[in-house]
Amino acid sequence: MAGTIGLVSVGGYVPRYRLSGGxxxxxxxxxxxERAVANYDEDPLTMGSEAALIALAGRxxxxxxxxxxxxxxxxxxxxxxxxxxxxxxxxxxxxxTADVGGSLRSGTTALRxxxxxxxxxxxxxxxxxxxxxxxxAPGSELEGLLGDGAGAALVGADGAxxxxxxxxxxxxxxxxVWRRAADRYVQSLPDxxxxxxxxxxxxxxxxxxxxxxxxxxxxxxxxxxxxxxxDARMHAALARQLKFPEGALPKEPPIARAGNTGTAxxxxxxxxxxxxxxPHEQILVVSYGNGAEALLFEATEAVASHRxxxxxxxxxxxxxxxxxxxxxxxxxxxxxxxxxxxxxxxxTMVREERQNFRLYGQKCRxxxxxxxxxxxxxxxxxxxxxxxxKISRRGRVFTFTKDxxxxxPDPPTVMVSADLEGxxxxxxxxxxxxxxxxxxxxxxxxxxxxxxxxxxxVNYFWKFRPIA
Numbered sequence: 336m337a338g339t340i341g342l343v344s345v346g347g348y349v350p351r352y353r354l355s356g357g358x359x360x361x362x363x364x365x366x367x368x369e370r371a372v373a374n375y376d377e378d379p380l381t382m383g384s385e386a387a388l389i390a391l392a393g394r395x396x397x398x399x400x401x402x403x404x405x406x407x408x409x410x411x412x413x414x415x416x417x418x419x420x421x422x423x424x425x426x427x428x429x430x431x432t433a434d435v436g437g438s439l440r441s442g443t444t445a446l447r448x449x450x451x452x453x454x455x456x457x458x459x460x461x462x463x464x465x466x467x468x469x470x471x472a473p474g475s476e477l478e479g480l481l482g483d484g485a486g487a488a489l490v491g492a493d494g495a496x497x498x499x500x501x502x503x504x505x506x507x508x509x510x511x512v513w514r515r516a517a518d519r520y521v522q523s524l525p526d527x528x529x530x531x532x533x534x535x536x537x538x539x540x541x542x543x544x545x546x547x548x549x550x551x552x553x554x555x556x557x558x559x560x561x562x563x564x565x566d567a568r569m570h571a572a573l574a575r576q577l578k579f580p581e582g583a584l585p586k587e588p589p590i591a592r593a594g595n596t597g598t599a600x601x602x603x604x605x606x607x608x609x610x611x612x613x614p615h616e617q618i619l620v621v622s623y624g625n626g627a628e629a630l631l632f633e634a635t636e637a638v639a640s641h642r643x644x645x646x647x648x649x650x651x652x653x654x655x656x657x658x659x660x661x662x663x664x665x666x667x668x669x670x671x672x673x674x675x676x677x678x679x680x681x682x683t684m685v686r687e688e689r690q691n692f693r694l695y696g697q698k699c700r701x702x703x704x705x706x707x708x709x710x711x712x713x714x715x716x717x718x719x720x721x722x723x724x725k726i727s728r729r730g731r732v733f734t735f736t737k738d739x740x741x742x743x744p745d746p747p748t749v750m751v752s753a754d755l756e757g758x759x760x761x762x763x764x765x766x767x768x769x770x771x772x773x774x775x776x777x778x779x780x781x782x783x784x785x786x787x788x789x790x791x792x793v794n795y796f797w798k799f800r801p802i803a
Contacts, residue, residue, distance in 0.1 A: 351654065386606075403462070406466050463489075736749070749773055
């Protein structure tokens, strides 16, 4: 498919924990369904990094010339989140980076920017990541609806698994969900009937009809529908109202298990749809927020051989119920917790960027031994002939310890030393794992997480997690 501009690869990330309606009912008296909950060491940037690394698995990041990060809940209001994401993905320093936010449809807007950049020749490939972890008040109606997650797409002109067929957007001033700079939590209109009648029911069909008109497609041509919805029930109602073929509606869309993942919902749904797509199927993606945006893709022959490194469907099925509501309060700091504010140094972070973010160690030119962290002499033969070497993110536990004294919202703190595939040994915390399940030779992989908030900025590093 040389020359076809579209999606070269996609990826989605759904956090491990699930908040069930039953648990909310025990605390607040009502609740239904379930939603994905990010761990205490996750945020939109770490989740977006996960989705990006899944989409980039086995691909050369040097070809990527642009990186767009979309979120309404990014960790930094003033500082480029997209640049840190690009660094973690080991993109070249010459990459164009931009943060896109403010609207729940910023994920699809960022995708259109990427498509335009590739079509204009500004970049050979462009990475788009959308991720959200929207803050909600405990006990509010939104607490059981808004889920955490991320989606990513690699846009290019060669080897596309889905070609871009067209887009249509409408911008309408409509205040239904908002959060000001001084607000701790998302706010929304209490009258959902009004929101549906004058927002969702008007803006979404307007974008869909506009797309079908400009691309010459009919509703019967659409094979798969990826649609934003404020909750699972209304998502199903909106899908029925649009009157697409019955087979176009997903049997179990991500919103059913992950909840409303905000800006990530459409890219996450698109990744899930392409996992099941067959060649020549038409995939319609519709986002919503201060208007609506519709994008059309057609699966190519290459989609038949596309295999995700971590399928969205498998992640949705592998959720672990959050056993205690108090744990969520600690994760989100709704209650006072002891926070580690360790020493941190920006000069050190700059000096060690290639090692700590991009995961480059060294390999001895004389004996082939791999070192991490970087050192002056080879640990095995004492040679000074050490070359840069990208270490593997996978390995097996060599030894471990459990620390019950270090403050941790999800105790104990498990420290792991693991032998990496291809050489090298890495020492890091273990996350997303039942401490009782840790054992020698357990397969693990590195995941990018929050470590502490020393000097009042977020310090990130890599942790191990079990390989599912």
